Amino acid sequence: DADVTQTPRNRITKTGKRIMLECSQTKGHDRMYWYRQDPGLGLQLIYYSFDVKDINKGEISDGYSVSRQAQAKFSLSLESAIPNQTALYFCATSDSGTGGTETQYFGPGTRLLVL
Amino acid sequence: SQQGEEDPQALSIQEGENATMNCSYKTSINNLQWYRQNSGRGLVHLILIRSNEREKHSGRLRVTLDTSKKSSSLLITASRAADTASYFCATGRGSNYKLTFGKGTLLTVNP
Numbered sequence: 001d002a003d004v005t006q007t008p009r010n011r012i013t014k015t016g017k018r019i020m021l022e023c024s025q026t027k028g029h030d031r032m033y034w035y036r037q038d039p040g041l042g043l044q045l046i047y048y049s050f051d052v053k054d055i056n057k058g059e060i061s062d063g064y065s066v067s068r069q070a071q072a073k074f075s076l077s078l079e080s081a082i083p084n085q086t087a088l089y090f091c092a093t094s095d096s097g098t099g100g101t102e103t104q105y106f107g108p109g110t111r112l113l114v115l
Numbered sequence: 116s117q118q119g120e121e122d123p124q125a126l127s128i129q130e131g132e133n134a135t136m137n138c139s140y141k142t143s144i145n146n147l148q149w150y151r152q153n154s155g156r157g158l159v160h161l162i163l164i165r166s167n168e169r170e171k172h173s174g175r176l177r178v179t180l181d182t183s184k185k186s187s188s189l190l191i192t193a194s195r196a197a198d199t200a201s202y203f204c205a206t207g208r209g210s211n212y213k214l215t216f217g218k219g220t221l222l223t224v225n226p
């Protein structure tokens with residue numbers, strides 16, 4: 001969905017490096033999420049934010065941090081990358097005004113390889 | 116940990132056949148959603164069914180929900196090669212509206 005963009009799309013980095021993945025959305029949604037997907041597995045929630053001043057840990061937040069710079073921007077940082085953080089990372093958004101249905105809209109993903 | 120578990124893990128059928136995928140979950144839910152993922156791409160929302168609904172249709176998709184058995188099924192009728200993708204169920208529960216995704220079913224539709 002072009003309304004949710006992620007940069008970079010692919011990234012190779014080395015163990016110990018700090019990297020940032022960025023997400024921007026033009027859907028006007030207040031809620032944003034970061035997920036991680038490993039091969040053959042479903043999505044695991046890393047962090048989520050229900051508005052600019054609200055940040056919450058998900059299932060697997062260790063080793064990650066996030067920043068909600070504006071309603072439209074939500075970035076994910078790996079403070080010191082390690083090989084088992086090699087995965088496909090997705091940003092998603094949803095609208096709290098949908099009466100609790102919470103359909104989520106996903107970006108195209110960032111493929112991260114940590115050597 | 117995943118709330119939903121899809122079954123089967125992989126399904127291969129011929130074009131024109133119907134495809135049925137199942138999802139089981141463990142706790143009470145507000146709604147259950149199905150998403151589709153083409154290889155290496157972002158997930159796309161297909162259909163949502165609320166906990167007080169039993170069946171829902173959208174085009175060639177039919178979703179059922181049995182809250183007593185904590186299970187849902189997704190039926191794709193008259194499948195096409197373009198339906199080849201992974202299909203995930205996701206459950207929404209509680210007041211914080213987070214979704215919990217299963218591991219997915221990989222559907223291959225052979226031309």
